[in-house]
Amino acid sequence: MLVLITYDVSTIDAAGQRRLRQVSKACQNYGQRVQNSVFECIVDAAEWAALKIKLIELIDPEQDSLRFYQLGNQYKNKVEHVGIKASLDLEGPLIL
């Protein structure tokens, strides 16, 4: 299933900058960055549960926010891109 993750992490101090890197890194393990603070992750239920717990642990809920959007399995016709840096089709053929 596709889960869209968007986040706002406060970077006013070093701790916030570190949280931002950690949140981004955690998302990269499961999917791809499609915009600055937007990741698309194709995960099964168990992977999603693990990633979600990890992300919630990483942020400071008093300063940062996470939003999760469940787009299900039939997501290709629900997503549209316009402009620079179109995202890779994660499940499409890998062209070497």
Next chain:
Amino acid sequence: MLVLITYDVSTIDAAGQRRLRQVSKACQNYGQRVQNSVFECIVDAAEWAALKIKLIELIDPEQDSLRFYQLGNQYKNKVEHVGIKASLDLEGPLIL
């Protein structure tokens, strides 16, 4: 239906900063900002067509990007928020 709009607008010059303001303003006419470059818009098909055309006209596709995610009408259980600034429930009771 709920359409999630995420965008990255290059702000390296004044023209980009103006595009960012315009994109944000166009989205505000149809919905609410839930994170820095993330808007949730509840629109019908005609409103969506008009907003989409407007946004595509506003950006510079060589520098900026827009992503549209169709979450349909049954979206409440597809969206989850963690942390600061939870979004208003647009269709919920307006508490004065």
